[in-house]
Amino acid sequence: MLFPISQGFSQKTDTAPTLSVTLTSHSPYVYQDEMGYTIVVGSVENKNAQTAVTNVKIRATFYDDTSVAPLEIVSGSTILDIIPPLGTSPYVIKSNSPNPQITQVGVFLETFDSSATKSKLISLEESGILFDGNLVFSGILKNGPAPSADTNVYLAFYDRFQPPRLLGVSTIPLGDILPNEQVSFEFDEKINSQSVGFKMFSDSDVFYSDFIDIKLPEPEILSKLVTISDVTVTDSLGNRLSE
Structure with missing residues (x-):
C-alpha cells in the first residue's frame, strides 16, 4: 500500500x-x-x-x-x-x-x-538469473588485495517510474573474505511485483564496488499439455455412438 x-x-x-x-x-x-x-x-x-x-x-x-x-x-x-x-x-x-x-x-x-573514502576494489558479476514470481539470482564477488570483513552484497529494487523509485533493498551477507578471493553468492526470494530491475552493489570494511544495473527477465510461465484419450460416447441404453 x-x-x-x-x-x-x-x-x-x-x-x-x-x-x-x-x-x-x-x-x-x-x-x-x-x-x-x-x-x-x-x-x-x-x-x-x-x-x-x-x-x-x-x-x-x-x-x-x-x-x-x-x-x-x-x-x-x-x-x-x-x-x-x-x-x-x-x-x-x-x-x-x-x-x-x-x-x-x-x-x-x-x-x-x-x-576518508574506501577503495573501489570489489568487483561483481552476474552468473545466473531466473524470475518466476521469486527472483533466483546468483553472482560472483571478487575481493580486493587485502582481507575484508563485514562484506555484503546488496540488491536495490526499483520500478518503471521515471525517475525510478527504490522499492526495497535486500542484503546478502558474505562476512570475512581473503585477499583476491572469489566468492559465489545466491538470492532466492519473492520480490515486489512492481520491480523491473535492481542495482547490485557491495561494500566491506575496506572496499566497495560500482553499482551494476540488472533488468529482470520476463517471468517464466510453465504450461502443461493435457491429452485425453479412450473416451466413448453412449446413448441412454448404453449403446456406443462414437469413439
Whole structure:
C-alpha cells in the first residue's frame, strides 16, 4: 500500500552545511508490510566531488490524517556506512510500531560527517538469473588485495517510474573474505511485483564496488499439455455412438 507524502511535512530546506549531501527525493516509496509496519525507502546523494561522508542520519516522521503532531519519529542510516564522493546510498526506515493510522510520512536529512573514502576494489558479476514470481539470482564477488570483513552484497529494487523509485533493498551477507578471493553468492526470494530491475552493489570494511544495473527477465510461465484419450460416447441404453 502506498501512502501519500504530505508536501507540508516533506518539503524541508537543507541548511548550508548540508547542501553537499541531499535526499534524492522528498517523496520516497512508502508502504505497509505484512505485519503492519510502515516502511520508507529512499536514497541519499553525496554531491561533493572530493570528500566521502559517513554517519549519515535520516529522520522519518510519521503522521495520520487528523493532526500535525507526529505519531512517531524514527532516525535511520544509509545502507552504505561511507558514501564515496559523488556517490549515492539507499536507506530503509521502519516505523517503531504497526500503526494503521499512519498515512503520511515526512523525511529530513539530519546529520553527516566527512570521512576518508574506501577503495573501489570489489568487483561483481552476474552468473545466473531466473524470475518466476521469486527472483533466483546468483553472482560472483571478487575481493580486493587485502582481507575484508563485514562484506555484503546488496540488491536495490526499483520500478518503471521515471525517475525510478527504490522499492526495497535486500542484503546478502558474505562476512570475512581473503585477499583476491572469489566468492559465489545466491538470492532466492519473492520480490515486489512492481520491480523491473535492481542495482547490485557491495561494500566491506575496506572496499566497495560500482553499482551494476540488472533488468529482470520476463517471468517464466510453465504450461502443461493435457491429452485425453479412450473416451466413448453412449446413448441412454448404453449403446456406443462414437469413439
